[in-house]
Amino acid sequence: xxxFKRDGSxxxxxxxxxxxxxxxxxDPDAWPRRVEKHFQIVPTIxxxxxxxxxxxxxxxKQTGRIEKFEGNPMHPASRGRLxxxxxATINQIHDPDRVLYPMKRSGARGSGQWARTSxxxxxxxxxxxxxxxxxxxxxxxxxxxxxxxxxxxxxxxxLQAWGxxxxxxxxxxxxxxxRLGYLLWHYADRPSPDHANARFILLLSAHLxxxxxxxxxxxxxxxxxxxxxxxxxxxxxxxxxxxMADYWLPTYPGTEGAMLLxxxxxxxxxNRYDAGFVExxxxxxxxEVDGFSAKGQTFNATIDALKRHYAKFTPEFAEKETGVRxxxxxxxxxxxxxxxxxxxxxxxxxxxSGNLGGWQPARALMLLHVLTGSVGTEGGHNLNAWxxxxxxxxxxxPPQKRWNELLYPPEWPLCTHEMSFLLPHFLKxxxxxxxxxxxxxxxxxxxxxxxxxxxxxxxxxEKVGLHAALTPTWSETAWFADYVLPMGFSSERxxxxxxxxxxxxxxxxxxxxxxxxxxxxxxxxxxxxxxxxGEVWEEDEFWISLSWAIDPDGSMGIRQWFESPYRPGxxxxxxxxxxxxxxxxxxxxxxxxxxxxLKPLEYMRKYGAYEVTKDVHRLNEKPxxxxxxxxxxxxxxxxxxxxxxxVGVMVEGQPVVGYNTPSRKLxxxxxxxxxxxxxxxxxxxYYRSHIHRSAxxxxxxxxxxxxxxxxxxxxxxxxxxxxxxxxxxxxxxLPNLIHTRSGNAKFLYxxxxxxxxxxxxVDAKQVGDIRTGDxxxxxxxxxxxxxxxxxxxxxxxxxVACSHHxxxxxxxxxxxxERMSSSWVDLKEVAKGQWKMRQLDGVHPYDSADPDTKxxxxxxxxxxxxxxxxxxxxxxxxxxxWHQLVRVERAAPGDQYGxxxxxxxxxxxxxxxxxxxxxxxxxxxxxxxxLWIPRVHRPEEAAxxxxxx
Ligand code: SF4
Numbered sequence: 001x002x003x004f005k006r007d008g009s010x011x012x013x014x015x016x017x018x019x020x021x022x023x024x025x026x027d028p029d030a031w032p033r034r035v036e037k038h039f040q041i042v043p044t045i046x047x048x049x050x051x052x053x054x055x056x057x058x059x060x061k062q063t064g065r066i067e068k069f070e071g072n073p074m075h076p077a078s079r080g081r082l083x084x085x086x087x088a089t090i091n092q093i094h095d096p097d098r099v100l101y102p103m104k105r106s107g108a109r110g111s112g113q114w115a116r117t118s119x120x121x122x123x124x125x126x127x128x129x130x131x132x133x134x135x136x137x138x139x140x141x142x143x144x145x146x147x148x149x150x151x152x153x154x155x156x157x158x159l160q161a162w163g164x165x166x167x168x169x170x171x172x173x174x175x176x177x178x179r180l181g182y183l184l185w186h187y188a189d190r191p192s193p194d195h196a197n198a199r200f201i202l203l204l205s206a207h208l209x210x211x212x213x214x215x216x217x218x219x220x221x222x223x224x225x226x227x228x229x230x231x232x233x234x235x236x237x238x239x240x241x242x243x244m245a246d247y248w249l250p251t252y253p254g255t256e257g258a259m260l261l262x263x264x265x266x267x268x269x270x271n272r273y274d275a276g277f278v279e280x281x282x283x284x285x286x287x288e289v290d291g292f293s294a295k296g297q298t299f300n301a302t303i304d305a306l307k308r309h310y311a312k313f314t315p316e317f318a319e320k321e322t323g324v325r326x327x328x329x330x331x332x333x334x335x336x337x338x339x340x341x342x343x344x345x346x347x348x349x350x351x352x353s354g355n356l357g358g359w360q361p362a363r364a365l366m367l368l369h370v371l372t373g374s375v376g377t378e379g380g381h382n383l384n385a386w387x388x389x390x391x392x393x394x395x396x397x398p399p400q401k402r403w404n405e406l407l408y409p410p411e412w413p414l415c416t417h418e419m420s421f422l423l424p425h426f427l428k429x430x431x432x433x434x435x436x437x438x439x440x441x442x443x444x445x446x447x448x449x450x451x452x453x454x455x456x457x458x459x460x461x462e463k464v465g466l467h468a469a470l471t472p473t474w475s476e477t478a479w480f481a482d483y484v485l486p487m488g489f490s491s492e493r494x495x496x497x498x499x500x501x502x503x504x505x506x507x508x509x510x511x512x513x514x515x516x517x518x519x520x521x522x523x524x525x526x527x528x529x530x531x532x533x534g535e536v537w538e539e540d541e542f543w544i545s546l547s548w549a550i551d552p553d554g555s556m557g558i559r560q561w562f563e564s565p566y567r568p569g570x571x572x573x574x575x576x577x578x579x580x581x582x583x584x585x586x587x588x589x590x591x592x593x594x595x596x597x598l599k600p601l602e603y604m605r606k607y608g609a610y611e612v613t614k615d616v617h618r619l620n621e622k623p624x625x626x627x628x629x630x631x632x633x634x635x636x637x638x639x640x641x642x643x644x645x646x647v648g649v650m651v652e653g654q655p656v657v658g659y660n661t662p663s664r665k666l667x668x669x670x671x672x673x674x675x676x677x678x679x680x681x682x683x684x685x686y687y688r689s690h691i692h693r694s695a696x697x698x699x700x701x702x703x704x705x706x707x708x709x710x711x712x713x714x715x716x717x718x719x720x721x722x723x724x725x726x727x728x729x730x731x732x733x734l735p736n737l738i739h740t741r742s743g744n745a746k747f748l749y750x751x752x753x754x755x756x757x758x759x760x761x762v763d764a765k766q767v768g769d770i771r772t773g774d775x776x777x778x779x780x781x782x783x784x785x786x787x788x789x790x791x792x793x794x795x796x797x798x799x800v801a802c803s804h805h806x807x808x809x810x811x812x813x814x815x816x817x818e819r820m821s822s823s824w825v826d827l828k829e830v831a832k833g834q835w836k837m838r839q840l841d842g843v844h845p846y847d848s849a850d851p852d853t854k855x856x857x858x859x860x861x862x863x864x865x866x867x868x869x870x871x872x873x874x875x876x877x878x879x880x881x882w883h884q885l886v887r888v889e890r891a892a893p894g895d896q897y898g899x900x901x902x903x904x905x906x907x908x909x910x911x912x913x914x915x916x917x918x919x920x921x922x923x924x925x926x927x928x929x930x931l932w933i934p935r936v937h938r939p940e941e942a943a944x945x946x947x948x949x
Contacts (some may be wrong), residue, residue, distance in 0.1 A: 014073040014080050015041060015056075017607070023058070038062070040517060043072045043608025045497055045510035047150050047472075047490040048085040048738045051213050052497040053078035054609050055086055055490055057513040066093060066491060066513060075508060076611040077216040077501040084736040084748060086215070091745035092472065092489045093533070096848035097816050098744070099474060099486040100534025109459050110480045112812040119527075119535065119545075122468070122483060126436060127549025129466055130162070133435045134556065139164035140404040141435035141465075145420065146170065147442030147739070150510070151495040151539075152390045154577075156937045158543045160397040161561035162550065165404035167937035171417035173448055177879035178352035179416045181362020183933065184670045186375070187660035188383035189416060192500035193344035195229075196220040197379035200339035202332070202368075203241060204234045204256055204361060205350020214735065216501035217346070224344070224379075232332055234259070235350060237732055237758070237801055238794030247332060250796045251322040253727055253883055254355040254689025259329055260364035261686055262318035265310045266333035267371050268303070274340065274373030278303070280651050281620070282370055283663035285637050286671060289683055309683065321686075323796065336368055342379030343372045349731055354883035356712065356874055357687030364684045370666055376618045378503065385660075386619050387500035389507055389612050391585035393577060394565040403928065403943040406432045410946070413921040413929040414676055415878025417936060420444075421871055424453035425911045427463045435465040440539065441487065443475035443740040446808065449880055450782070451867035452835045452902045455480060470539065474817045475740045476809065486536045488512065489741075493528065493538035494574045496581065505612040507586060509578070509604040512538065516605060528574075540574050575601065587612060624648035624655040639664050662932055672930050677919040678876060688712065690872065691727040691883050699885050700725055713872075713913045715885050718906060721779035723889030724766060726759075728778065729801040730865055731882045737805040743821040746852055753821070753843070755806035755862040756790035759888070760797040764789065768890050775891035778802075780884060781910050782870045783835075783902035786895050787863040800888060806862025807898075809837070819846050820853070823861040823898060833905040837864070839898035863898050870910035875917040922946045 015023045020041035027037040038061040046053045046069075054075025058068045069089045073080035092098070102122050107113030133141050144159060145168040159167050171179070179189035195201055195217060201224055225231055232247035233239065234256055242248040251259055267273050278284065279299045287294040292305040315326035336343050347365050352358040366381075374380030406426050407418040419426075421444070427433065445451045445458070457463055458480035469478035470485045478484045487493070495510040515531035527545075529537040544562045548571060551558035563569055564576045582589055582600030589610055593603035604610065624632075624640060624647055632642040638650035639662075648657045649664035658664030662671065674682040681687065688694065690713060694706035699715035734752045742748045757776055764770040774789045778800075787802065795801055810817045813824040824841040842859040872881040921928045926945050929935065 014071070017074065022061070039067070042491075042511070042513045042516055043074065043606075044491050044513060045495065045508045045608065046082065046086045046089065047148070047493075047510065048089065048741060049214060050148075050499060051078070051216055051501060052150070052499055052508045053082055053086055053215050054080075054508060055082070055089065057491045059513060059517060064514070064517070066090065069490070072608050074607045075609040076504060076506045077499065077508075077609075079219065081215055081219055083215045083218075084751070085738055085742065085745075088742070088745040088747045089490045091747055092741065093491060094850065095473070095744040096850050096853060097474070097819055098472070099484055100536060101486065102535065103484040105482050109461065109482065110455070112479065112815060114484070117483070119529065119537065122485060123545055123549040126466070126468065126546060127552075129436045130546075131550045131556070134162065134164065134550070138435060139400075140166065140402060140406065141433060142166045143168055143406070143434050143436070144438045144440060145442055145444075146440045147447070148741070150441070150497065152497060153393070154496075154540060155543070157393060157396060157561070158547065159937055160400060161547060161558055163400050163558075165400050165402045165407065165937070165939055165943075168407055168418045168420045168423070169936060170420060170442060170447070172415065172419060172878050173421050173880045173882075175348055175353065176416040177358035177874060177877040178347050178362045180414065180877040180879075181347075181352065181359040182366065183416060184359075184363060184672065185366045185370075185666050186383055187932070187934070188385040189934070190384035190500060191346055192382040192384045192387040192503075193217075193346050194377075194379050194382060194503040195344050196223040196227075196502065197342060198224045198229050198339065198344035199342040199379060200335050200344070201229055201231045202234070202336065202343070202345040202365075203231070203245075204345070204347040204365065205352070213499065213501045216499075220502055230335060236729060236796040236799050239732065240735060247328065249324050249328070249332075251324055251351075252693070252796060253729060253799060254351065254691050255321040255323075256351040257357075257361045257364045257686040258313065258318045258321040259324055260361060260368060261310060261313040261684065262315045262329050263333035263336060264364065264367045264371060265313045266315065266330055267337050267368070268307050268310060270334075270337070272334070272337035273371040275299075275303075277373030277375075278370060281375070281666050282668040283637070283661075283665040284668055286663065287669045287683075288674075289669075313686065336372060339374070339379075340372050341374045341377040343369065343374040344380060345369070353731060353879060354729065354881060355689035355691065356872070356881045357689060357876070358874065358879060358881060359877045360681070360685060360687045364686070366666075367668075367684045370668065375666065376620060378617055382500070382503060382616060384500035386616050387503065387505055389498045389505040389586075391496075391507065391581050394580040394584070395561060397561050399938055399940045401940055401943060403939055408928065408935070410921040410928060411915060411918040412873065412875070412878040413923055413927075414672075414876050414933070416933070417878070419873065419878050421448050421450070421880050422873060422911065424450070424457040425871065425908060427457055428453075428908060433463055433465070437464050437467045438470060439467065439477055439481070440470040441472065441741070443471075443477045445476040445480065445867075446864065447739055447866060449866055449869035449882070450871050450904070450907045451476070451864075453904050453907055455835075456833070456904060470542070471740075472536075473741055473743050474810075479811065485542075486534065488528070488532055488536050488538050492532045492536055494540050494578065496578060503616055504614040505616060506609060507612065508609045511605060511608070540577070544572050578604070586610065620656065620658050621651075622657045624657055629655060637663060660932075672933070676923045676930065681876070689883070690881060691885055696725050696727070696885055711917065713917060715781055717781065717887065718779065718783065718903065721784065721887050723777070723779060723887035725885050726763065726798060726800045726888050728884050728886040729799060730869065730884070731804050732801060733804050739805060740808075742805070743808055743818040746820055746850075746856075749821050750858070753806065753858045753862060754788070754860045755803045755865070756788040757888075758790050758792050758795045758801040760795050760799070761791055761793060762797045763800065764791045767888055770890065775895060775897060777889050777891045777895060778865075779887040779889075780868045780870065782904070782906040783868045783900065785863055785865050785868045786891050786897060786899040787865075788897065800886070802865050804866075807864030808861055809839070809864060813841060819843065820856055821861055825898070833903055835900075835902045835904070837867075837898075837900040838896060864900065868900055868902055870907045871914065872910075873914050873918070875914070875919065
């Protein structure tokens with residue numbers, strides 16, 4: 001692929017920008033006649049995953065209808081390419097079953113009775129409830145809970161303006177374990193690999209199909225491979241990515257850390273590490289291990305201590321743990337050492353999100369980068385904070401003064417994000433209540449573990465006073481809301497985004513295509529819902545209007561943050577908000593726009609994206625600013641402090657900024673973990689997961705030598721469960737689906753609409769001569785689900801797997817809801833906390849404005865597995881550990897495909913067993929969590945200290 005160039009000279013394969021106002025193609029419906037169709041092309045940003053690829057909306061000039069979406073070649077990260085989900089935006093916006101107007105329930109919660117309401121009524125109702133809560137000092141009872149954010153900072157700013165600690169997210173069921181592993185090394189909580197320039201690439205888990213940076217990374221991995229890089233993929237499942245790799249490493253799940261540390265041991269043992277980098281850029285002087293203290297010792301003596309410590313991670317030990325042959329581990333370790341500073345890697349879901357201690361593989365993987373000196377280098381590992389650009393708006397409210405323990409409870413002081421999946425249990429324990437709850441592109445009843453506990457919480461009006469589901473599609477969670485508020489897809493909303501998708505920094509601008517075109521033609525709109533289909537709105541304008549509704553006369557000090565920087569006292573518009581950012585906060589953008597005679601906002605509306613810089617390597621080596629050096633002190637480890645806060649570090653006699661850690665170095669030794677009651681993990685270690693073979697043996701009452709109840713919770717099976725025990729991998733994704741939002745995307749569901757249980761032929765025989773298509777019953781710790789078998793050699797024996805994404809359901813067949821993707825179910829609470837779900841009907845062809853709905857040929861909508869999973873909070877990262885031990889048996893007579901049973905009394909008991917593993921705050925000085933670790937929507941510093949009472 002020709003690389004992105006800002007002058008557009010790489011555009012040969014796409015419509016050139018100068019033709020975007022009138023682009024001609026032949027009408028495919030008129031074929032074989034050649035009938036011209038004229039389009040206006042408007043750039044926007046895909047909303048279907050976090051990658052934020054650039055889309056071009058092709059609008060028929062005659063009808064004003066968007067006819068298709070293709071890639072925007074002017075977007076520096078996606079460079080004109082998309083995955084299958086980008087073009088399927090067309091299905092989402094024209095979905096005949098989508099919600100087009102704000103709806104309010106007209107019967108009991110969950111009864112499925114709805115009536116149309118107005119945006120004004122919604123704003124008045126929520127404005128009054130939130131105003132009262134804030135005025136009565138109950139701000140913590142207002143909670144915003146986000147699934148897919150798709151924007152940067154604007155929501156944190158809104159909640160800060162309200163003065164509440166109310167930001168909740170989905171991150172602890174997604175990525176927080178990997179984030180903790182990275183963060184402990186260098187503060188930045190995500191990797192940004194430079195795949196295109198790497199010589200060796202190591203991916204843990206399916207990675208690409210896992211969604212994060214899918215398309216931007218995929219194209220660069222292929223570029224790297226074409227330039228000679230080798231690719232290794234570590235995944236128990238033969239994923240699409242693994243099938244493209246030079247090495248497939250099907251590790252037994254949860255043992256990846258053992259393999260990575262064995263590779264580190266090879267590199268250390270063979271003296272192939274980058275000694276200069278390790279000496280200059282790690283905090284080796286702080287190392288304390290196995291009775292050795294680096295204080296007063298030489299670097300060489302410290303390296304010897306490290307070698308002694310890691311000597312136990314022999315390739316043979318790793319082979320025993322992982323199932324990957326020792327010679328393969330040695331070979332890859334040597335190839336990584338040869339790649340040196342051009343070693344790139346990525347770890348996101350998979351081993352990090354599946355396992356107890358899943359943050360340790362990220363620590364161990366980073367050790368390989370540190371040993372090879374491939375941090376901040378071309379072709380190496382960069383920090384997300386160096387490649388992501390979040391420009392500041394015209395004003396930023398002060399941080400909130402309060403700490404909400406429903407979000408950050410004391411048991412998990414090191415969790416990177418809110419303990420969101422435990423919310424129903426926290427409310428059950430009486431830790432608080434919610435007065436006004438916004439779920440935003442978020443469907444916990446379906447995507448979270450333990451969905452029946454969510455249903456119990458959401459239907460209880462004592463626990464949740466008022467609930468609005470802000471969503472572009474119907475969802476299982478919306479069913480239990482008081483209001484369903486339709487929000488826009490990619491071409492129906494404004495958002496500003498940036499991601500660490502390559503070695504560069506960029507911003508992308510999502511925009512409502514119909515409004516933009518109508519405004520170009522001279523029409524005027526106060527709000528985007530006036531130009532969108534039905535009354536579909538966008539969040540930016542909703543939050544601005546709601547802030548005015550909370551504080552109509554400005555007396556609460558909230559409204560001031562939502563007044564125009566250009567027209568004092570008047571309501572902020574999206575043009576004001578983004579126009580100011582583009583004019584003032586994006587280096588180089590005003591000058592670039594001016595060259596074309598455009599204002600910065602006009603430039604972003606024209607191109608949809610802007611590359612800020614490619615100068616992103618080795619930013620740790622930047623000199624400390626002169627102002628920071630004035631009146632600063634240097635401590636014994638070379639850390640430069642000003643007013644008691646680190647601002648840089650001395651390296652080879654030079655004052656440089658370093659990393660954002662307490663030592664300003666890469667933290668090989670984590671004093672933070674030692675200080676916060678986990679000294680045994682201060683170095684990167686291998687931490688056995690809750691699904692380790694020893695836990696599997698213990699769960700069956702067999703001898704389990706390595707089972708350590710200090711770290712591993714014991715599985716207790718429900719009394720009616722039977723079958724042999726396997727490890728279930730429930731989080732691999734299908735590359736063409738997107739959680740709830742792909743529900744009625746016909747291009748996507750036609751490709752994938754079932755989620756059978758993968759099992760190896762060896763295990764199929766063991767379970768009882770199972771063949772593909774046979775019905776299996778999978779028992780979890782809290783219930784069971786029933787689905788078809790798919791027998792395949794593409795999976796490690798002893799492991800079964802079921803894809804995320806499928807098994808959508810609805811409780812009312814008459815409602816025109818997600819008819820291409822949902823089964824109709826009978827949902828019953830048969831005794832207190834005991835829930836049964838049975839599928840009554842599947843998918844059928846149906847009449848609608850879209851003739852394709854009559855051609856729906858599939859009937860299966862899959863099986864909802866997540867709702868049968870208990871919560872597993874990792875005691876350190878707080879991440880939900882998705883993998884689990886299950887019992888698998890052939891389904892019995894009377895069992896039906898899609899049957900589900902769950903006992904939420906058992907799920908509460910599992911929650912308590914896992915909670916008991918945690919080591920709660922306070923930490924040093926009475927802190928709730930370390931001050932240096934970032935917190936989303938961070939309160940003022942005083943709130944970090946626990947009160948004595
Ligand atoms: S990777 Fe696919 S779904 Fe994600 S933003 Fe890009 S095109 Fe959209």
